[in-house]
Amino acid sequence: MRLTSIKLSGFKSFVEPTHFQVPGQLVGVVGPNGCGKSNIIDAVRWVLGESKASELRGESMQDVIFNGSTHRKPAGRASVELVFDNSAGKAAGQWSQYAEIAVKRTLTRDGTSSYYINNQSVRRRDIQDIFLGTGLGPRAYAIIGQGMISRIIEARPEELRIFLEEAAGVSKYKERRRETENRLHDTTENLTRLEDILRELNTNLEKLEAQAAVAKKFHELQGDQEEKQKLLWLLRKNEAKAEQEKFFKEIERAQIDLEEQTAKLRHVEAELEHMRQAHYGAGDRLHQAQGHLYQTNSEIGSLEAQIKFVIESRNRLQSQLNSLTAQRDQWQRQGSQQQDELAEAEIALEEFGMRVEQSQQAVQDANERLPSLEQAWRESQLKTTESRGKIMQVQQQIELQSTHQRNASNILSGLAARRERLMQEKNGMAMPDDVHLSNLKLQLEEKQASLEEANMYLEEAQEQVPRLEEERRAAQELVSKETSANAQLEARLSALKQLQESVQAQGKVQPWLEKHGLAELPRLWQKLHIEQGWETALEAVLRERMSALEMSNLDWAKAFFSDAPPAKLALYAPNAGLAQPAPAAANGLKPFINLLQLNDPGQRALMNDWLRDVYVADDTAIAFAERSTLPLGGVFVTRQGHVVSQSSVRFYASDSEQDGMLARQQEIENITKQQRAQYMLAEEAKGRAVRAEAALSSASQRLQELRQRTASLTQSAHSLQIEVMKLAEVQERFNQRSTQIATDLEEIGMQEAEQQQVQAESEARFEQLDIELAELQEQHENGQTDYLTREQQLNDARTRLRELERSSQETEFAEKSHRSKIEELKRSIATALEQAAQLFASMQQGSLELESLDDQAAQAGLQELLDRRSEQERALADARHELDQLSQQLRTHEENRMQAERSLQPQRDRITELQLKEQAARLNQEQFSEALAQTQADEAALSEKLTADMRPSYLQGEVTRLTNAIAALGAVNLAALDELATASERKHFLDAQHADLNEAITTLQDAIHKIDMETRDLLQVTFDKVNHHFSELFPVLFGGGQAKLIMTGDEILDSGVQVMAQPPGKKNATIHLLSGGEKALTATALVFSMFQLNPAPFCLLDEVDAPLDDANTERFANMVKRMSDHTQFLFISHNKIAMEMAQQLIGVTMQEQGVSRIVAVDMESAANFSSAEQAA
Template structure:
């Protein structure tokens, strides 16, 4: 028993991963929630069996069956489904126990079909399953849509179920093939009969052509023999002439050799002179080098002069600075003098004040001395102590003031020294930087000079090559300009002539208007003027212009109607008058008797012109009786001979009219009429085309040379630019060196000044530190003395306190007066110290000013030295310039000598040129001999080639075939006769003999084919009749069985009621449709559309099961066909399905419990990952839960 064994899905719809379902005989149920993709399994089987309807696969386009991706997965590029079927029973005509059908589809649209992994066609798969109950047209796959379709389709479409069950699908397919072959046979018979008819029409003309071809071959054989004989004779004559030419060539060769010897001797002498010229060039180059070196020295001298100028400027700047510093010193000295005078005045005031204070104190003491007589001794002692104490305090104050002054001076000096040291460090660093920079600049200058020399040498080579290419470019450009000018001239003439043609210049107004309207499509049927349809050889242009005259402007039309409409238009629009020549009415006759002939008569003008044959009648009408002769004398003679019956025109335009009148005279030279204008157009276009080719060639050559020149100019420019840059860099280098040298000098001077300032500051600081140390030591002693004095005063004061209580106030006053005196005395001491300091400072500044003035004088002397050096350099510069002028004068003499030598070389060159011309004449003469030799050799080769190509003979074979004692004149006459006879044969079809033979054979072959096809047609008609009978018989037998089974299944499904099938009326049983009549229990017979959904489903299922009962299918896939049934009907359906499972394998996609209970195998489809279906094993209890 055939059954499904395996279904493998990968990338099909929601099955992204490779999924395999194993099937066993019996019932396999596939369950799953809505949207899980379980119906995609039925679609996969339908697709792999060859389904092409996208709608049946529930998609919009075939690409939709490929997995489209999900949130977590990318889309796939291919869908693949494989279906494996058991074939142990041999139902399928393959020698395999298993048949695996595979289908693949790629996103590119390409697809593959395979049977047992072997590529095949879709048609092969359809034919494999035809009439097996398996396939896209059978009932092996039934979905909910199929159930609805059974009830909703037309009766004619529903009969397909019966045909599938009857097994007549393959017969219908074969009938279709036979019908197609019958139609092809009818088409072929019609085509063959048409071909035979055409061949019969060709047979008689071809027979005549074959007869003429036989005569031609006989005459051609004789003609070839005579022509071969003449060719052999021509070869003999050419060989004899070649021998004479060879002898002349040898003599000419000897003369050429003598001239070549003279030519080489002259060239040798020229080379000697050129060597002398080269030597002169080297001397000039050497002299130029001297001038160059002297110029370099001059530039160096000028550079040194510039440097001295710069140094003098620096000295002037420094002197200016010194003058400024001296002026500041003078101002500072004056300020100090003023301060000193002020100090002296203040000191005098203090002395006076001190004197007054001392006198007051002395008076007061004398006043108190009277009260102190009792304790004079003690008071005297206390006074002594106090005086001593005051003196010590005064000394302490003075020492402290001096210490503060010294410390302030020390701080100022240290601050100044710190600033000077910082300045010295910066100056030293900058001095090092300047020295390093100058060293680098000197090295860079040497490198720049070396690079300049190398680049100059390279640039000279490039300039020499560039000059050669530029000279060539000028020559090519001049040549191109000449061609361009010529082309522009021709183009202008062409433009003018075309404009004349376009505007119709030379034509009458009416003719121009008609032609314009014709171009605009307003006058159909207008062909053109007589001039426009003619192509006149140049030599006949004048004759044609004179003979035709105004007729050249006549307009040719296709018929009288076109001419009539054009005339009416001219009249209506007042555009003038025109002569029209309709092709249908104008038809001139060719004259037949007493025609001019003989020497000087060139022929009838109508025969000398070139035009389309359809205009023959018109040209015969216009110039059929016009004859062209060479000159007027001949024209007069021929006119008399023909009794002035014809018009006769000469080549230069003199005309004798019929009847004897004559027209003639001069014609303007180079004047072209309408006919000449046409020829000029063609000639100008041809000449312009030729010049365009020459221009393209010339411009390509110019572009090539220009490209070379651009490259070389660019190289030279780059060299020059590099040299310029190097020169600028060298000059900048020198200037930079000078600038940095001046900086170095400035920093050196500044460092010297800083060192002096540091030394002076150091000395002054040491002196101040020593003074501070002495003062601090003295201050310690004073403090100790003060302390001792204070203690002693305290002791005595204690004793006097009692006695002097009354005198305290007086003593305080006395003390105050003494303090005032002491203070004044202290100030006097400070003034004396300041006076000493100012005196020393004035002395120091005066000395510093003297030093500055001396240094300024030294700079002045140095400037004088530099100015002297500058004058010496300037004198040296003048001598160098004199030397340069002398060198240049010597170089001019050298150039003059070189020019003389160059002139001598030119004379030698002229001599060489004369010898070369003589040699060229000799070689030209030799070339003439070569041309003659080549001519005769070419003639010989042509004869040999003609013998070989035309007759397939070599020289020896030709001599053997050549007639003996051939008379050339007789042979030539016979050749003329043979050619005339062959000419009378007309166009000969040499292939006609073979063609006629093939035509006869082809007629026989086609006649046999027609007979064979007629027999084949009869056989096909018999096959179609037999297949119709078989299909009718099988259909009727199966229809009866299915009708009976349907009635039984309907009762089973509905538990009562009745139903039957009926055929619609038709011309043949094979065309009849199948109607369904159903009456559920308790209802009357009614149309299917009036049944409920459940009743419709039960009716359709009953019919499907009836078909399965009559012709069991190996397997059947049911996709939720029981979804519309109630629970009781589902159980009933499941019970019947289980009965059928003994003969048919069922794969049921369902979610109904009743159906699941009959399953032998259960599969579950779930969505574990969004958008991706997966297969799981399911137990019956779990399936029921899923279903619920």
Template sequence: MRLKSLKLAGFKSFANPTTFTFRHDITAIVGPNGCGKSNVIDAIRWVLGETSAKQLRGGAMSDVIFAGVEGRAAKSLASVELIFEHTQDETHGIRHELNLYQELSLRRQVTKEGKSDYFINGQRVRRRDVVDVFLGTGLGARSYAVIEQGMIGRIVESSPMQLREFIEEGAGVSRYQVRRADTEKKLSETQDNLKRLSDLQGELKKQHKTLIRQAESAKQYQALTDELKVLQKDDLIRRLFEAWRHHEQKKGEQSKSSETLAKLEAEANQVRRELDVLSARVAEAQWLKDEAKDNYHNAQMAEQTAQHNFYTVNSQIAQNDEKIARLNAQHHDALTNIEHAQDELLQINQSLDLILPETETMTHELNNAKQTQSEAQMAWQSRRDELNGLIQEKNNLENLKKLAQSQRQRLEAGLTKWQARYDELVAAKSHFSDTTEAQKQLSADTLKAAALRQKLEHLNDDEALKSVVEELRVAVQTSQAHVQSQEKRHASLMGEYEILHKLTHTKVQSNKITMAPDADALTALNALPSLKESLALTGAGLAHADILDQFLGFWLSARLSDDLPTAFLDHAMDDNDHVILKSGKKSDAGIVSSSIHANEVISQLPTSLQQQLVRFDRLFSAPTLELFGRCYLYVGDEPLTDLQTGALLGVMIVTKAGWLVGSFGMMHLSKLGDTSSQFLSDRKKHLERLEVLEDELNTLEDSLEKDQKQFKQAMTRLQSSKIELEEVIAQKHAATQQLHQLEQSVTTLTAKLDSEKSRRESIDNQLKQLDDENDSIKNELQELKVEIDTCELSLSELEPKFEQANQAMAVQTARIEEAAAKLKAQNDSYQALQIKLGTLTQAKTHAERLLEMAKHSASQTQADIETTKSMQQELSQKLPVLEEAFKAAKAVSHELKLASDEYELAAKAQQIAQSQLQETLTEAHTKFATAQAALAQISADTAVGESRVQDIGGELMRLDESFNLASKLADFRTNSNQNFTDNSARQNQIKIKITELGAVNLAAAAELAELEARVSPMDEQINDITQSMKKLQDAIRAIDEKTKTLFLTALEAVNKELNALFSKVFGGGQASLTLMADDDLPKSDKWRAGLVLMAQPKGKKNSRLAVLSGGEKTLTALSLIFAIFKQHPAPFCVLDEVDAPLDDANVARFTGLIRELADDVQFIFISHNKLAMQIADELKGITMPTAGISSLVTVDLQEAQKYLEIND
């Protein structure tokens, strides 16, 4: 494989599309500094994948685009393309799926926005693909094949790990390092999967222990709630008695408050009527007062206007007097200035009459002096031209002499070089060796290579196995993507399911309220969370969820809102109901007892109405509250306005329209405040969504389990196929490597034999050419000697002419100096006279201007005096009239002020009386409002008490069907001093124990079984992942062993070549690369350490690189680079002015190394050294005809030599 061409367009200084073709083994790029030679190196590194703008001598990647120059616009795109040929070569070709043809095109382009694209054979690829294509070839953005300016010196100063990277690239282990990195990435992902699975397994085991504890807590919870129900039943009668006694007391207070309220209302009405009469009188007095104030205000305005007019005229008269005096003074000054200006103008005119005749005489003398100087100058110029002609002739002769002498020196130096070259060729011809042994070795290696090719033909039949691996890889990726998608879907649904399950099943612990207005309010507040979590509707209840929401929201808030009627307190939650809500247990005892009483009450209603009533225990499936046994839903459409509500003792009816009917009367739920809720409707939606989620999760889990099994099977098949394919590839690689070495040996021997023959013929031809050159040089030297003698004779004849011309020049120079001195004196006198004349002219102009200004000022001031006196006379006539008007307006204003003060005193007296009566009315209203609020509170307490009696009675009827509320109330009226035992202490103890249990999960047993089913298959999954990790680790170890073998083999070979090349260029000495001692690395990894370069030139004891000269460092680095090339030749080598630090002798050694490697490696180098240019087969000249734009000029030296031979 070799580089065929390089194409640049818009890259840095190459604004025009430019193509470099490389047809020869050695190409030199030359040109002056700053013309863009190094941009060629930058282009090669850039297209091979360089990503650092700093490495390309720029600040940003967009800096590689042509930035424009004067007369040439900037480019918006930069493009570089490399074209390689013979890329399918078995030995030095590219083994990659993108290399489909014998030629490979690599192109990279970048836009102003910084977007960079890569193309291989016109197909868009990634940068990673470009790197993969050239892995193992020695080519790359920062490989040893591209050496930029200054880099050759930095190589010997590189860190140990940087030197190691050079050897690794030369050993061809980069492709294995990429495979190892990919395998490590897979291993890391597998470890992450194992960690996630282990974490999930540990979390599930923790949940298993928790569920066992929850099942035990559920048993304790059931026993405590049973005992609590018995105690609550005994406590109901005590609460009923207390509620009845409180209700009777509030009735008496309500009657007394009504009488007090009526009396206070009558008193307030009488005060309001008296206040209305007084308010009308106050309004009339206020109107009179405002009218008087307006009249007084108008009179004041008239008085102020008259006063202002009088004072204004007085002020203007005084100002005019001052102005007349000032104008008189200005008029007198103007007359004085006129007299002064006329005297000054007369004096200036007299001076001008004296100066003008003197000026005319001086002008005539000055013209005569200028004429004399001009004639002397013309004579001097004539002598000067004659002298310059002689000088030019002398310079021409001297230049001809110097040129001839320079040509003679060049020919003498060429003769010396000719002799050195002749001796070198004679010596080289005598050192040719015998080639018999090399020909025998060539035949043997050719036979071995043929046998290895037959073996490789059998191993190359691995396409079927690659196809199987690729199909399995695609199947695994597809299966993995499907499993991941299913897992994400499962996680999403499971999260939604757990949230809804908590909302519909979790038991919320009631808040502890240590201070509350009464026990029923505390019961309602604590029961609300439990009720929301435990309510469940039947099919019939779901159809009426909205109205049931409103009713239950009101019922639970009856004791918490001051806006609700007092009658509803009789329907507060029973303690037994509260325990049922907290425990979650079902109990029908309350329902049965309350429903018996309710049935008795409902049976007294019309039959048509009974048929349209549905009891709440048929609408709710849970919990079984006593409230549900005495509440009914009216499903009819007719209004219940004719119903006798007094008969509904202990029973409530809710209509579909939102009306609530009971013994307390009839009212609409919407008027009871915002106490409704939507938890029944929400719960319905949550339960429906839970059912859908359960079905989807079951289906998804079955599908996911099946997909995971398929994925595991596909992964197992893929791993086994990959191992089999890698074994075949390893065998093929070993055979290919051996064949490569044999072919390299054959190529080397063949090239060596051909080179030996070619060198013999070349030396003979060069010796013949040198003889011809020698004769030509001697003839030219003889001609130059004659030319130098002729120039010296002509120079001696010019000397007398020079002497005569210099003397004539001196005479003319003296005449010019004398005329110039006379002209200067005349000119100084003339300039002084002109200055004096100009000064008098300016003074005359200034005096005339002052005279004109003074006359105008006198005329203007006289006119102003006359105008001001006329105005003064008019103002003096107006002043008496304005004074009389001012006195009259002042008298009217005083009379109106007195009238306004009288009206204001009368209005204030009426307002004081009105304010006193208003305070009396306010006090009456306050008393009435206080009494009204007290009556409303008593009425509310009475209604709440009645409702509470009915609620407690209903709870008793649910607990005991034989209980009769009316009979019990009659018993209370007969014996109002009954005593009851309070068992609340025992109830509180049981409640505390239930609270200590916390939230109880009654479904713990089912959840425990489900959890155990999920945990069991996880051990098998963990075992499968562990096996996969082991296989990946084995693959990494195999790659490490292969890398180690290749690296150590390459290091040994490079060391051998390095020492040989170093001894050759230095005429002795030694150099080597050694592994750096690193105690931190284990013994098995010592080969991974960095490398240290040691160099000891001949005759020097110290081998430290720091003490070497610049040239020695350069030769040492070149020896290392060329040693790597001999071990692993890259397709081409690019060198940028690496010979700059070298002298001529070392340049000769450098060029000798290039010639030696040119048969195996294509060299492209930039140089200013003529000796280095001589070894090139082709010169690429970079010029810059237009500033900032590089152009290419190509010279084929072989073609040029043939042309010269033909012409000779």
């Protein structure tokens, strides 16, 4: 890949879009200091992914954006693009297929940074991947900035090793190894989390298996309960249906009675309606008489208002005629007065017209004289301005020469003072103490040995502490587990004991027992022990005898014959049947008593009596089949408690909470034993936890002591190392400063001679300019006098013109005012005449209206209406009397109707009551039907299960029993079965993941081992080759001497690299003793050695030749020329020898302050052009 062009826009000083070609293998960048040459190097480093602002000579990344200048505003974004020729296809990855690759980076003020390859948005890492292993990158050896040569050669061995890795091309291996380690770390963490999940999952599986068994039992009981509940609902539904039919028949009979009484009510209502129609007719006649009376009253009111209006109008018109007469007289007087004013205004208007003409002529004369005065003034002003400009130019040159003289004088004074300081510093410099430095180095080696020993012990302690922490954690988990198990057993035991005590204390017989002092006697079930699973069978056989009370003498029971207990109760004396023999097995049958564990002879005798002829059967079917083998009076009993004799089958079902007491008692005893054993396990686990905690505390304390000792040794070694470095730096600074002082004194002498010459030339130029300034000032004073005279004449003429214009405007305004006044007076006179005529017409109209007003006809009509009103008032009184009589009759009939209607209400209430009962029965039927429908019950199948003797109370009792049985199960995880299946499936999946992760860890570890082997081999080969090239190039650049690379450790993967170089004639022990130029040549030889091994596509050199003299610069240039066959070089230099080797020169200028521009020159074309001109 070759760099063909660079494009910059808004980057540092390159504010304008700048594009320059890089066509050759040797391209030089030249220009004065501060013009922006190094910004090109920074631009290349930045576009290759540099993210550290200090490496770009800035404080933040926004500093790369042009920040403005004196005449330019700051830019909003920076952009740099590098274009590469990839015709050979050496680019890495997917980009190898492109013949040209453009790498671009942009940055905006808001911090948004974007990367592009061939205008495709990519990541910063994608750009770095293209150049991995090529020596290119933001901080690789192929980009050498100012001061980087000295930093390379003075770098620590670990830092120098980075350049060797880049030359070996192992940076891509390191990146792969880092990614692999990250994946291995993530995989290990995932495996740890997975193992924690599996441990927790196994614990949950054990719990879920127990919960699933309870859930299964719950579902069985719930199924039985639902069936009994459905039968209860069906029975209740049938009862509600029968009640509904009964109430419906009663409603029909009550409605027939109600209809008979309703017919009687309708007859009364018909008579009432007839009387109501007559009442309505009388009311209409009353309303009609009232309407006639109201109309007559209205007409009377209207005539009275009309008469009143005529009187008021006559008065009003007379008043208006008087007012109009007064107004007409006033308008006539006003018109006569305005006629006089109009005559005076017309005379004044003629006078102002003459004055206007005179003022306009004067203004015109003044305007004609003004242009000639202005022209003379401008010519005088131009001459004065020219002379002032010449004077300012001469004064600036004089000030410049004065500044040159002062600067030269200041520089000479500063140089003299600097010479004095350098001589004093040279005489006062002390030689460094080499003996003290050697002693400190020996002490440092001893401290480092002690530190290595302490680190070894520290590593052992650090490995021990995690192991002890794991043991403590395991012990604490065991304590938690055993304590939790113990707490669960205690909780279960407490719950069973409470249930047993509460059941024993319940029942009707308890008060009777307390009354007779028998409540504390032991129960039989407390002393019985039977094989597990047969507790229900024993309860089915013994029934109430399970709770029999033990008495030492059975004769005491005689006292209870007169006061029998209120419920079933059995009493026994264990010694009463000692003489009875044990029952013998018949026909190979297994006696039930053999399942009991009886150590007390009295108890055994009692059980022999009670369980005689009771045998064991595995299930009901077997018992039923073998019932013929039973002896007379014998029975089979099954685990479920069902009893089969030769002639009967008795099914067992729990009918009280007393059942199950024997099973609970045996469970209490078993749990008590388990709880004791679990308590011992918990105590043992606590002991282990205490021991693990003590061991961990001891190891942690030892680790802390070792860390403190290591820190102390590290601090001591670090202090010694710093002191050694300080003394070494003092020694190096002494040598460097001595050389620098001699060089500075020589430069001071040269600068003094140069400044003295500048000072003499400036003094001669100053005298010449002083004479020229005096002549120009005399010419300027003469021109200034003429200018002021012309300016005064022009101002006087302008003032006279303004006064004439103002007087003319005032005269014109007065003329216009009089014209307006004349027009206004004419309009006022016309208005007065018009108003007087209108008022006269109004007076004539008012007189006619006054004569037309007459009220005699209205007075006659009013008397006629008053007579008609008297007749209508008498007719209204007759109609009101008739209406009152009909209203009394209507109220009588209404009372009869209401009495008949009230007699219907009791019957309606009876029907409503029956309807409510029928509705309640129907709602009950619908409720039970809905309940059956919601549970999707098959009513036909349920009806077949119903029997004639089945009652709701029995079914309700069964539902209650099953509900109690479900409640006895306690909290049930109904989702346990599904959760168990899900957890089992998840465990299978996690087991597979566990195996995959273990396999992945093995694969990643093998990959890291393989990468380390390949990296180790490649680094060793690279180190040998670079060392070989370094030993060859060093004598070429120095003209002799020797140099080599030394590995500081045994393991090449983490060892540093140290440079040993001895120029011709020197036997220095360290690289730090070399001069600046020698260090630069050594670093150059090292970098070029890496280039010969792994040539980068191009190399950037920023003033690398600055410390070199001409001879070394020439050798450096020759070597660069030879290497340019394989590597493209872009270098910045101020050295003419280095410039001569360039095939193209790129000049960077800064004609505008703060803005860089490019000027490119092809040296071969320029040379050919020069030769052609000389030939011509």
